[in-house]
Amino acid sequence: MLARVLGVGAALPARRVLNQELERRVETSDEWIRARTGIGERRVLDADERLADLTLAAARRALEASGVDAAELDAIVVGTVSGEYSFPATACELQARLGLDRIPAFDLSAACSGFLYGLSTANAHICAGDFRTVLLIGADALSTMTDWTDRRTCVLFGDGAGAAVLRGAEGDRGILATATHATGAIAEMLYARVGPRGGFAQAPLAPNVCIKMKGPELFRWAVRCMAEVALEVLERASLTPADVDLVVPHQANQRIINAVAERLRFPVEKIFANVERFGNTSAASVPIALDEAVQSGRLHEGDVVLLVACGGGLTWAGAAIRW
Numbered sequence: 001m002l003a004r005v006l007g008v009g010a011a012l013p014a015r016r017v018l019n020q021e022l023e024r025r026v027e028t029s030d031e032w033i034r035a036r037t038g039i040g041e042r043r044v045l046d047a048d049e050r051l052a053d054l055t056l057a058a059a060r061r062a063l064e065a066s067g068v069d070a071a072e073l074d075a076i077v078v079g080t081v082s083g084e085y086s087f088p089a090t091a092c093e094l095q096a097r098l099g100l101d102r103i104p105a106f107d108l109s110a111a112c113s114g115f116l117y118g119l120s121t122a123n124a125h126i127c128a129g130d131f132r133t134v135l136l137i138g139a140d141a142l143s144t145m146t147d148w149t150d151r152r153t154c155v156l157f158g159d160g161a162g163a164a165v166l167r168g169a170e171g172d173r174g175i176l177a178t179a180t181h182a183t184g185a186i187a188e189m190l191y192a193r194v195g196p197r198g199g200f201a202q203a204p205l206a207p208n209v210c211i212k213m214k215g216p217e218l219f220r221w222a223v224r225c226m227a228e229v230a231l232e233v234l235e236r237a238s239l240t241p242a243d244v245d246l247v248v249p250h251q252a253n254q255r256i257i258n259a260v261a262e263r264l265r266f267p268v269e270k271i272f273a274n275v276e277r278f279g280n281t282s283a284a285s286v287p288i289a290l291d292e293a294v295q296s297g298r299l300h301e302g303d304v305v306l307l308v309a310c311g312g313g314l315t316w317a318g319a320a321i322r323w
Contacts, residue, residue, distance in 0.1 A: 001168045002172070002174025003123045003126040003169075004166065005165070005166060005175075005321060006067070006165045006166070007068070007164070008062050008065060008162065008163065008165075008287060008291040009058050009062035009162070009164075010058050010160065011053075011057035011160065011161045012043045012159070012160045012161075013043045013044055013054065013159050015044050019041065025148060025149065026148075033155045036255070037253050037255070037275070038255065038275050039156065039253075039254070039276060041277055041278075042143075042157065043160060043278060044141075045159050047199060050084060051080070051082060051140070052084060052090060052093050054141075055137055055139045056094060056098070058137060058163040059098065062164055062165050062291075063135070065165075065294075066167075068165050068167070071100070073100065073135050074133050075125065075134045076095050076100075076104070076106075077105075077106060077118045077121060077136050077137070078090045078105075078138075079107070079108045079109075079116075079117060079136075079137065079139070080114060080137075080139050080282075081111050082142060082197075090107050091107050092105045094135075108121065110311060110313060110317070111315060112283060112315075113180070113311045114138055115162065115283050115286045116308075116319055118136045118137075119175065120178035120319070122136050123166070126167070132167060134166045135163065136163065136165075136287075137162070138162050138282075139283060140282035140284050141197075142159065143158065144198055145157075146200075146210060147210035147211070148200060150210065152215060153210070153211050153212075156279055157282070159284075160285075161288075162285075162286070162287020173301070175319060175320075176236075176237035176322055177233045177234075177236035177320045178317070179229050179318050180316075181229065182316075186221070187314065188214070189214045189221065189314060190212070190218055190311070191211075191212055191312055192210060192211045195209025219253070222253075225310045225314070226250070226308040227260050231264070233306070233320045237320040241265065241266060244266070244320075245300075246270055246271075246272055246293060246298055246299055246303060246306070248272045248286060248290050248305060249286075249308050250285045250310060251273065251278065251280060251281070251285040252275070252310070254273060257271060260308070274289050299323055303323045306318070306319075307320075
């Protein structure tokens with residue numbers, strides 16, 4: 001039995017922040033941002049929006065796409081580092097808003113690798129027979145943790161949520177292999193301390209509670225880790241890079257995506273990227289891209305899709321799926 005992805009869905013805030021708007025806030029330019037990140041715009045929560053709203057919308061779209069009723073769910077797993085509460089978990093709020101009761105609901109904190117950590121966890125539970133059907137979410141609102149006066153970080157991040165419904169099924173379609181890793185000794189490369197939440201349209205946060213990043217060092221680690229974990233999961237699945245039909249990487253930076261593809265010798269037509277329009281949405285990045293790949297016809301039944309991510313922790317993860 002394999003854990004099969006029955007359907008995916010995504011939700012994004014309506015508010016678009018173009019590079020030109022950031023030019024009026026910090027010393028930067030559209031040309032500078034695009035050259036170094038590939039990002040042209042990002043979506044951010046308005047003052048009256050909540051991450052929980054995006055999480056619910058993405059969940060409903062994934063359930064609809066999968067043809068599964070919420071009452072059929074056995075568990076809810078949410079990957080996030082920007083939930084509104086320290087506790088309860090975002091997953092518990094989602095459970096209630098879906099009208100459910102008693103089924104396990106919990107969050108995972110692995111930053112940009114959160115969705116893939118959740119995929120590995122859900123897959124293990126399904127294969128062990130603990131759950132039959134799992135709703136998995138990746139959702140983050142890093143705009144609420146960003147110093148919008150820091151040109152090194154404010155150009156990178158956006159908000160969003162992506163979801164997938166997983167169910168155990170016989171056959172050769174489903175999650176073929178996963179891998180998860182972490183190196184806590186280098187956590188200072190990318191971190192944010194616990195503190196109040198802000199937002200694009202709100203007063204600046206105190207500098208000591210905003211996202212801190214060592215960009216050049218993180219770039220090198222991200223490229224190496226994502227390339228290595230890609231080969232690891234392919235080996236676990238008894239596949240080669242030539243067997244892969246589509247690669248959906250974490251959308252952190254177009255230069256990172258390009259460097260990973262070059263290391264693995266994947267042609268550009270096998271790489272899915274939407275970072276130009278959404279920026280880095282952390283744990284939501286991979287499922288948002290996965291949903292868009294399905295909606296745009298880039299992913300078909302029987303295709304092998306490779307997912308990879310790297311984030312704060314430092315964490316990294318990968319998965320190979322036969323769609």
